[in-house]
Amino acid sequence: MNINQNYLALQDSYLFSLVTQKVNAFKEQNPTKEVIRLGIGDVTLPLAPAVVEAMHKAVAEQGEKSTFKGYGEEQGYEFLRQTISNYYAKKNVTLSNTEIFISDGAKSDIGNILDIFDINNTVLVPDPVYPVYVDTNIMAGRTIIYSNGTEENSFLPLPDENTKADIIYLCSPNNPTGAVYNKEQLESWVSYALQHDAVILFDSAYEAFVQDESLPTSIYQIEGAEKCAIEFCSLSKTAGFTGTRCGYTVVPHALVKDNTSLNKLWLRRQTTKFNGVPYIIQKGAEAVFSDDGLKQIQENISYYMENAKLISETLKELNIWHVGGENSPYIWLKCPDNMNSWDYFDYLLENAQVVGTPGAGFGSNGEGFFRLSAFGDRVNVVEAMKRLRNLK
Amino acid sequence: MNINQNYLALQDSYLFSLVTQKVNAFKEQNPTKEVIRLGIGDVTLPLAPAVVEAMHKAVAEQGEKSTFKGYGEEQGYEFLRQTISNYYAKKNVTLSNTEIFISDGAKSDIGNILDIFDINNTVLVPDPVYPVYVDTNIMAGRTIIYSNGTEENSFLPLPDENTKADIIYLCSPNNPTGAVYNKEQLESWVSYALQHDAVILFDSAYEAFVQDESLPTSIYQIEGAEKCAIEFCSLSKTAGFTGTRCGYTVVPHALVKDNTSLNKLWLRRQTTKFNGVPYIIQKGAEAVFSDDGLKQIQENISYYMENAKLISETLKELNIWHVGGENSPYIWLKCPDNMNSWDYFDYLLENAQVVGTPGAGFGSNGEGFFRLSAFGDRVNVVEAMKRLRNLK
Structure with missing residues (x-):
């Protein structure tokens, strides 16, 4: 009996577990600071x-x-x-x-x-x-x-x-x-x-x-x-x-x-x-x-796209290179000051308590880039963008 | 670009489509006769x-x-x-x-x-x-x-x-x-x-x-x-x-x-x-x-097992060799008079308007055998067994 040896060539993905680990460690050391998660790729609004x-x-x-x-x-x-x-x-x-x-x-x-x-x-x-x-x-x-x-x-x-x-x-x-x-x-x-x-x-x-x-x-x-x-x-x-x-x-x-x-x-x-x-x-x-269904989901999509717009506009204001956010719930930005993905992750967590996803987790060309997601709550997105502007 | 050639070695399963085809042809020729289906492997009672x-x-x-x-x-x-x-x-x-x-x-x-x-x-x-x-x-x-x-x-x-x-x-x-x-x-x-x-x-x-x-x-x-x-x-x-x-x-x-x-x-x-x-x-x-759930599903299982018992007892009465039906919703019988699976299918359909599943559809050792399912309505099972006894 042999297993499929190809499975042994797989690399374990530590991306999201490492994100969680780092966030938890930060929260333990800084119990009073409120962390805002813009890293998740999951929706937050309920079904229509x-x-x-x-x-x-x-x-x-x-x-x-x-x-x-x-x-x-x-x-x-x-x-x-x-x-x-x-x-x-x-x-x-x-x-x-x-x-x-x-x-x-x-x-x-x-x-x-x-x-x-x-x-x-x-x-x-x-x-x-x-x-x-x-x-x-x-x-x-x-x-x-x-x-x-x-x-x-x-x-x-x-x-x-x-x-x-x-x-x-x-x-x-x-x-x-x-x-x-x-x-x-x-x-x-x-x-x-x-x-x-x-x-x-x-x-x-x-x-x-x-x-x-x-x-x-x-x-x-x-x-x-x-x-x-x-x-x-x-x-x-x-x-x-x-x-x-x-x-x-x-x-x-x-x-x-x-x-x-x-x-x-x-x-x-x-x-x-x-x-x-x-x-x-x-x-x-x-x-x-259905007519009602399409109208209702469109309201949710508009909500997320308004979040995306807030993020994208803030990045423009801060002269941070990015794509996405206009026709997509994801914004992909170039880490400022030539930071690599994980350094920028640590920087944002420590200085703004904002969590995103290091681009290096999506392939080698992702190194030096960073993903923000528009699937969060409006109030959190607004606060996160305020914090980014204050970092300047 | 090549496809997975192994797919070409698959045999198309005509079992259930041939069953449907034969039943439909029979009903067209005999519109007044009521056909009872004991062939299906699907449940009929609703969720608990x-x-x-x-x-x-x-x-x-x-x-x-x-x-x-x-x-x-x-x-x-x-x-x-x-x-x-x-x-x-x-x-x-x-x-x-x-x-x-x-x-x-x-x-x-x-x-x-x-x-x-x-x-x-x-x-x-x-x-x-x-x-x-x-x-x-x-x-x-x-x-x-x-x-x-x-x-x-x-x-x-x-x-x-x-x-x-x-x-x-x-x-x-x-x-x-x-x-x-x-x-x-x-x-x-x-x-x-x-x-x-x-x-x-x-x-x-x-x-x-x-x-x-x-x-x-x-x-x-x-x-x-x-x-x-x-x-x-x-x-x-x-x-x-x-x-x-x-x-x-x-x-x-x-x-x-x-x-x-x-x-x-x-x-x-x-x-x-x-x-x-x-x-x-x-x-x-x-x-x-849950306690209620287990009690409710047990009632459904008992209903199906009572069907199985009715089928099994009828087959015993008719001296038809079979297994199953005591700890399973399926009864597997040896086609009488050394009929093959499809001949017995045709015989039952024409003479008793009872539909089962030819054993040959489950492998070569299934030839000469036949599957009856206990997932039907009680009234249909009773009527089908009456018809089988009348065939004697």
Whole structure:
């Protein structure tokens, strides 16, 4: 009996545990000082009333024999897939219901999708980025190469024609940088993928935060993407579902690789290794896209985006270089005075009692940068920005 | 770009679609005849009132800022892991909370656990069995060997010392046969696994149906199992969670293979590729194990077991060989007059309008056998048995 040796090549992520450890140590030494956390990537506003109402109704249905629902289709209820298809129609993207797979969140599907690809494919991952892209491929033993996000390209790397990649991760709006690709930039990625017979795994988990209507919120707004891209989205940030768990993955019928429909492969994977999202949760997810639901979640998104604006304006005032915050809940700043990420973390904690996330935790290009999140309380964001200004 | 070629070696499962197709064709030709379905493996009774109440409360909490829950630990809330640890204590099995992982159901974890094992391990799968064990290993390209369930061993195959297996699937009470291993039989499997450095994947999804208190309901009731076994369980059948989705997987700290803790590997897998079960669902699952919850689900299980008894008694009366039905919701019968599985299916449909599941769909040893399920309505079960007796 042997274990999967690739797991031994994984690096333990100490990022968030080290943050917690440092904050706790500081609080112990400074019990009277109030620490403000702008490091978390989790939402804080509750579920929308329309969602709560729909889930109460679904819970009641599950308690009555005449309305009880047992196994549903692994890929999700028709009512929810149709609702999401309608949501895409508003983006001028036409999808059939069988191209939409309901999931328990983008994280699961982004990891599990790798099942359907050969182990010998080369994977291109942006740096800095959400660490899950890298770890899931290390687990499978794939070769990973990186596309570099830098201050020069505003953390929006473009394809390099001299690099051969089979699987390409893109995340826009990006986590952690908050940078968003425009149409022309995404066109260059789609063009590269089509030319090199590659598949783009497009993570659009933060699409609902895009305010600038000229920016794409789905890869399928780019011509030809249906032949080279899979899209992952989630209600985690869109509708505060981080603890409620629902997302969706789009695998177009036109996406054929190695003479095989990837839609059929993914359906086979999901029907074999997944049993669908709870009926109650799918009813809650459907309500997100109702008229009331959309209005209510928009209020929450506006609240977070107002936080982001406060942060971004303060950084401008202080002449601190940054991206994000305009079409994303994340702000990615360059640590002042050439501090490295952890030095700046310590500096902010000690001098302003503000906690953020060191950029080095998201890849080597993150060194010297720092992530602030707009998911906190307004009153805390205002106070944190006041403290930053007083540091000057 | 290449796909995972192993997927092309999968056989499409036509079992349930062919059943549906044949039933629909029959109904079209015989619109006045009432067909009774005893083929389904899904529950029909609604969720217990204690579960419904707990989920209403949790939904309300998710709608209020002060009680809202975002991301939880991927391995599940402490409250639920403690509750399940207490449930195991009643079985005289001591587990720490960190040995318990909350999942969205046994199907996901039984497939996903394979991530942590080497591709070159040899897998031993009972035949007949739940098809997911075979398909998930074909997807990974592992060598599969079979242990044969037959009329002679009452569909409870024992280890063969001349066979070398690294990963061993056991399902007790078994799906589809309803056969249950006794303590001595499980001891022989644990002994084999310890001697051959193998890991047992023990599927106990039907444990709550065991009525005979001398029969094990957890592999950890066998001495030494904590050094060689992972256990998968689910609330799907126990508490009618097929559409509500919650289960749990036990990976003991004592389970060390290849000098590596499998508990640590599985934790790494889950924290990287899973984001936990919805808070609302975990609160519902917790309520299953409350005093009221346990009493209420026991009423449902008794209802199903009374159905099973009616079926089993009828088969005895008709001198039809069968196993199961006493400690399991499934009854596995030998098709009369040496009919094969599909011929018997057609015969029952045409002459009694009773639908079951052809055993051949669960492996080659299932040929000539047939599965009946006790998950139907009492009135339908009574009527179906009346029809079987009239066939004589």
